[in-house]
Amino acid sequence: KPIVLTLISEEDIKMLKEGATGRAIKKAVTERIFNEALDQGVVLNHVDASLILKCAPSTVGGYVREVETEKNIQIPDRGKLHDMGRSVTHKKEIVRYMLQNYSQPEISRRTHHSGEAVDRYLRDYNRVKVLRGKFDPQEVAFATGLSLALVNEYLDLIEEMEGKIVEKGG
Template sequence: MEKMKVPSMIETKVTSSLKGSVLDLIQNDYQFIAGDKIQEMFANDLVEVVRKSYREPWKLEVGQILWYGAKASEKPNYGKNSKKTPLTPIVLTLISKDDLEMKKEGYSDREIMETKVVRIFKEAYEQEALLTHSDMAYLLNVSTGTVSKQAKEYMQRTGEILPTRGIIHDIGRAVTHKRIILNLYIKGYQTPDIARMTNHTQEACDRYIKAYKKVEKLSKKMKSEEIAQILGMGKSLVEEYIRILNEEE
């Protein structure tokens, strides 16, 4: 039992020491932050930020690793580059008991790799973080192309959307959630089933489907620029719908 108390005691000492150091720094070099109460609040907030970014290595299980992912709540916008994107610490399982069991049962390396890719993307999202394909490539020591191909094949086969940063934040060349939703619609699935399979609301699915149907109708008579202007959509979005249309022809 005594061993279980050690981490919390160390953490308490580290927190207390850090807060004292922050207060000392403010009082000596940042005196424009006036007032003892304000300084105390600022120090507490800063210590909390550090605490959230601090994970004790003895709390990791065998096969797990500490990593940093982009905060799922922080969507990219103009002027926000990678250096300005807030990161959050997460624990990921690189090797699980399931992986070892699959190996014993004769599953191929490719099948095991797919299981890892799916699990790790989901683990990050459950901790309110997102990983890129590049993150996954570093973690699993494979190429980014391998990760992209396996993620795409899994989503197309299952209809399930993997919570990668490219998909959730709609950046890069990722297979978008719109594309998966529309592919399921084209295959004849009903909206309630599509919503369940893609973890979206029925309203969101209906919105994509209605926009797709409008573009489909107008694309027979107009260019993408004209469609975008009439429907009040971005040209790139219209072109994405048209690409999906062309794939089905």
């Protein structure tokens, strides 16, 4: 599907004039093109973005990770939106927002996940949490219909989240 992306914006030029590093500008452009693509109904992967930005996919990945860490957001890339890979990052962020009492629509907006996906993650997290300690992981997997690997991810996440005092941030 053809889309229009902003590769150079007035904000980029302003950042350059104000002495921003090339890396800072490239991170801003990376964030922008992923969001612009999603706004037009297209989900980019890191290879797509690397071809557009004329850099390596690993470079795009680095920019994405840095922006996500610095801004406490999720960049809407294909891996996150289509739940690809073994990462629990999206689950962790969604659960963390729930524990901070954010609403489901706000969690969806912040993580670029559908309301249905957010509901599923939170439902699965809570089901595993209720059964944890009463049954072994294999029995939890059987009872919930989740894979053993996914149950173990949620068990690790529960342990991690229960050990933290979660503060609501902006």
